Amino acid sequence: MELSVSIKDLSVAYGVVKVLEGLDLDIGKGEFIVLLGPSGCGKSTLLNCIAGLLDVSGGQVIIEGKNVTWEEPKDRGIGMVFQSYALYPQMSVERNLSFGLRVSGMKRDEIDKRVARAAEILQIEPLMARKPAHLSGGQRQRVAIGRALVRDVDVFLFDEPLSNLDAKLRSDLRVEIKRLHQRLKNTMIYVTHDQIEAMTLADRIAVMKDGVIQQLDTPHGVYHRPVNHFVAGFIGSPTMNFMEGDLSGTGSDAVIQLEGLKVPMKGYEFAEGGAVAGAGKAILGVRPEHVLVGKAAANMPVTVEIEVEIVEPMGADVVAWTQVAGKSFTFRTDSEILLKPGDKVTIGFDPARASLFDQKTGHRL
Ligand SMILES: Nc1ncnc2c1ncn2[C@@H]1O[C@H](COP(=O)(O)OP(=O)(O)OP(=O)(O)O)[C@@H](O)[C@H]1O
Ligand SMILES: [Mg+2]
CATH class of the missing domain: 3.40.50.300 (P-loop containing nucleotide triphosphate hydrolases)
Incomplete structure (x- = not known):
């Protein structure tokens, strides 16, 4: 350069x-x-x-x-x-x-x-x-x-x-x-x-x-x-969802245990040395726009049954608020999917597209 x-x-x-x-x-x-x-x-x-x-x-x-x-x-x-x-x-x-x-x-x-x-x-x-x-x-x-x-x-x-x-x-x-x-x-x-x-x-x-x-x-x-x-929290709107948990196993066998939800990190690309360093307390980050809803969620590696709490229509898409693993969680979806508070739906995401951070240092794993 x-x-x-x-x-x-x-x-x-x-x-x-x-x-x-x-x-x-x-x-x-x-x-x-x-x-x-x-x-x-x-x-x-x-x-x-x-x-x-x-x-x-x-x-x-x-x-x-x-x-x-x-x-x-x-x-x-x-x-x-x-x-x-x-x-x-x-x-x-x-x-x-x-x-x-x-x-x-x-x-x-x-x-x-x-x-x-x-x-x-x-x-x-x-x-x-x-x-x-x-x-x-x-x-x-x-x-x-x-x-x-x-x-x-x-x-x-x-x-x-x-x-x-x-x-x-x-x-x-x-x-x-x-x-x-x-x-x-x-x-x-x-x-x-x-x-x-x-x-x-x-x-x-x-x-x-x-x-x-x-x-x-x-x-x-x-x-x-x-x-x-x-950086993960500063870039992106709505903000990335963060959930704390215990990380065990390495590489493609790594699993993070959140509150009431076990997430196998299959396909996740660890940063150099990340899988080893991360054994212990970690944070899983999921972008609201990487969450799928309803039928589309069924094929995702991780699915969760949730209840919609708040819906914010944005025109082209919708931001909805719910709880996952005991934490407030937002997801963004096409506005063609009609959601209203109280709806019970399945949401899903692919851990390969998620982020993992060390709870102590905040570094990417
Ligand atoms: N003349 C000054 N005297 C003392 N401290 C200052 C002075 N100018 C800036 N600072 C401090 O230096 C730090 C950096 O300020 P700076 O103006 O570079 O921030 P910034 O990133 O441009 O913020 P903003 O987005 O608000 O413009 C701040 O903590 C500010 O309080
Ligand atoms: Mg400035």
Whole structure:
């Protein structure tokens, strides 16, 4: 992989509070990386270090082969888009886009060319004469992206650029950002706590918690093979069902005994050393969307008779709540299956698609 951005042994502290410690991250040229994690986990801190807006207490930031750890933001070859799109209110869209270039002393015709190109890509040409106050939230956000775009940089940094927008606009702009990346093919580092944004946009997701990258993997990888209990619970909606039990046996003979339910882990692919390490207290994780209901459940290796407690219609599908092995359990099914509270039905799942975690360490088994 040809590297675009490389973070080496990075540490950041606010006073005595260490936010990042010895963090390493390599990002390939043209890669779309999403930093995902709960509020306060250090996403913006990491992005601001890459941008040069924050002094590091240790380590290095390398961009396009150059050590920029102590360079000014403007000398790093980056463009940044923030959550609050601080546009200049007294300037037209055209002047907002060209301002940075004019200040840098660029020639007029080069400025015009770049502004026209950004406006075309972002489809804001008809808005060029307007002031920000006369734009919708989504249009303003596009102008903010445009300001980064005209700088013609190697690396784009986004910090929750869509979080101020309503749901519909957010999903529209999400697609536009994806299109932008497919067209420009430059490196993008995108911070969000929205797992849908992360899953849809990223080539790879860095799932963070307490300043530590828990898993750096493709959307497919973090969803299907979460490395620990935290990542498993953070990715997916509704959340993965977790049930504690005693794990015995190894490999394809492994069995987890839950409260009143024995689950043979046939077909489950243990992580390296997982089957051995896991003998003892473990957690079985089952995604709500991997549960089948009624007739379809009959062929599943594990079936359970349950009583439906709550039904949440979602349009295309339905989320239902019940109890399995003494724990609250949700499953997602086609809305063609009519479920109502009090219904007694069979549900089933395949342990090969489930996850197992060590109860003590939380690591995937
Ligand atoms: N200027 C500061 N002084 C002291 N502590 C700070 C400062 N800025 C951030 N922190 C702390 O550093 C940690 C990481 O903050 P950061 O802003 O990077 O989180 P984040 O992942 O971007 O969260 P959010 O999703 O809420 O934006 C938090 O615990 C926060 O309280
Ligand atoms: Mg933040």
